[in-house]
Structure formats: C-alpha cells, structure tokens
Amino acid sequence: MRILVAILVVVVMLIQQAAALEESCKQCHESVAVNYTKSLHYTAKGIDTSFKQASGKVFGINTPKQCLACHVENCSQCHKVHKQMPNMTDCVNCHFQSTGVNYIGYLAKMMKKARHPDIHYKKGLECLDCHSLEEIHGNGNAYTFAGEAVKVRCEACHFYSVEVRGLEAKLYDPTILAHKLHRDISCFACHADYYQTCSYCHLDTGEFGKMSTDKLYILRYRGLLYPANVMLTSYHNKTSKSAGVVMPHTITPKARDCGDCHDNEKEVFLVGFDGKLVGPPGVELADPPSKLVVDLSNFGISFKLDITKLGTLIILGVIGGIFVHLIKRRITLGRWVG
Numbered sequence: 001m002r003i004l005v006a007i008l009v010v011v012v013m014l015i016q017q018a019a020a021l022e023e024s025c026k027q028c029h030e031s032v033a034v035n036y037t038k039s040l041h042y043t044a045k046g047i048d049t050s051f052k053q054a055s056g057k058v059f060g061i062n063t064p065k066q067c068l069a070c071h072v073e074n075c076s077q078c079h080k081v082h083k084q085m086p087n088m089t090d091c092v093n094c095h096f097q098s099t100g101v102n103y104i105g106y107l108a109k110m111m112k113k114a115r116h117p118d119i120h121y122k123k124g125l126e127c128l129d130c131h132s133l134e135e136i137h138g139n140g141n142a143y144t145f146a147g148e149a150v151k152v153r154c155e156a157c158h159f160y161s162v163e164v165r166g167l168e169a170k171l172y173d174p175t176i177l178a179h180k181l182h183r184d185i186s187c188f189a190c191h192a193d194y195y196q197t198c199s200y201c202h203l204d205t206g207e208f209g210k211m212s213t214d215k216l217y218i219l220r221y222r223g224l225l226y227p228a229n230v231m232l233t234s235y236h237n238k239t240s241k242s243a244g245v246v247m248p249h250t251i252t253p254k255a256r257d258c259g260d261c262h263d264n265e266k267e268v269f270l271v272g273f274d275g276k277l278v279g280p281p282g283v284e285l286a287d288p289p290s291k292l293v294v295d296l297s298n299f300g301i302s303f304k305l306d307i308t309k310l311g312t313l314i315i316l317g318v319i320g321g322i323f324v325h326l327i328k329r330r331i332t333l334g335r336w337v338g
Helices: 002-028 030-036 045-053 055-059 088-094 099-103 133-137 177-181 187-191 308-333
Strands: 197-202 210-212 218-221 224-235 238-245 293-295 304-306
Touching (some): 030 133, 045 238, 055 238, 088 099, 187 224, 218 238
Antiparallel strands (some): 197 210, 218 224
C-alpha cells in the first residue's frame, strides 16, 4: 500500500512540475504555447481521424490509446534543456515507426537496417533544415492531417538555387524526358526508394503483423500521384483494409525503374481496391495509364503519339532482323556463328 501511495505522489509531482514548466514557457513564448495546443503534435488528430475513417467504422470502436500514445503534451518532452534547440534525435525518438528511423537508414523501431538512409541525411541535413518551427509548433489553425499542416515542398530548394548548411541544392531539370512525361507525378513517387507497408496488426492482442518494403502503391492527391500505404488491421474476427497517401523519407537521387509501375499497373494502382481511403479531402484512386503516350507538345508539336504498340514492334523488328541475319549467314557460310 505504501509503495502504491509513493508512486501516486511521484506521478502527481511530475504532472505538477510539467504544468509549472508549461506556464513558465508561456510567460515568454505565449503565442507559441497557444498555437501548440492546436498542432498535430499535440492533438494527434491525423492518426485519430484516419482510424475513425476506416478501422473505427469497421470495428465500431474509438481510436485505441496505443495509437494516440505519441502525442507531445508539454514543451519539456522536446525541449529538455532551456535555450537549446532540440536535435534530430528528439524527432526520431517519437517518429520511430517509419519516417524518423527510415530517414537515418533503419526500419521500424530500429529493428534492423534499411537499404539506405535518405540522401538528405547522408548529406548532413537534419529535420529542422526542412521543417519549419511553425510546422512543428503549429500556426494556430487546427489541422486534421499532416498533408495540410506540412508546407515544405521539394520545389522550395530544387526549383531554385538554395543553399542549406553550405550545400547547394541540385536543381530540378525540366528537360529530362522522364520529367516531361510524368508531370502529374510527385517527386516522392519516383525518388522514394522504399517505404514500409504494415499488415495484420492485431488491435485486440497488441501483436504486430508483418512488414514489407518491396510494395509500391499509388494514389492521387492534390492532382498528383503519390506513394500509398495499404494497411490491414484486425480486431477479434473482423479485418479492416485502408489506404492512404504517404511521403516517405527514403529519397534517392536515382529514380525508380519504369517497370516498377508499368510492369504491374493493376496492383500498383490498386485496381479493384475494396478497402477505405483515408486522409484529407482529395485523396482518390488513380486510374492506371492505359497507353504509353509521348506528348510531343513538349517539343513544340501539338500531338500525342501512342507508342504502346510501337515499342513492341521495334523489339520484334530487331529480333526479326537478327534472325534473318543468322539465316543468311547459315546459307552463305554454312555456320550460324564464328
């Protein structure tokens, strides 16, 4: 009994200490403290709303406490030392399921190394080099999803000559053919080398399902194609399937191969998907490209050339030419090769 009382006393003291610290921060940083109470770091609305859009409806339950356990209640959880800017370790300590650990080259909970870290990490950039303090603390608006609150864009550095930590960003080249042909595709869709897809997380038992990094799914959001995460969760005898846009922090200078999308379009574009789409308004299924088309307007010609069959004909023509050459060689020289 005495041990229990002692534990309760310690808990109360810690709560009072956190509250006192919060008030002391507010004395100098009033606008930041007020805005923070509406930020996603504080409200965890992104996770809460996504769950209610899909699994919550299927299972008829509220968002489990374990899903909301990562919200940051007070300043001291990040600002452990007064007047010292939190470093990237503080971010990764909370974002340890995917984004944070992927950025530094690990998989969820740092269980094992990933294929590689994000190119920005390899170049020495930290979270605060891209994400503004307003994004982290909030700007007074109550957002529902990260896509609404996060304002940073790849274009901010790579469309202009911007220098960060003494490094000059490599400029986007609009003349590259792949860029010309894929104007409706986000940078993430091609330059995020992998992202984690989780399946069969058991909410009733707390058991973690399986995870893969070799899947590629696509959804449309804000007029562009983005990578998507398909999530399967179970609760007693029910299963929920959902899909939402992700922005993986696993960027590489080298883009994906064409075949990653075009060799398996039905799976990549979630054709026949029977789950629920989660996220802000505007997230929708994207139709797979039915034809491989070259838009010649990029070259000053107002015409779109369908090369879906042309490519196959060229390959067959080359193979046929080689075969004819070998036949002629056999007839004239009496041998196939040599």
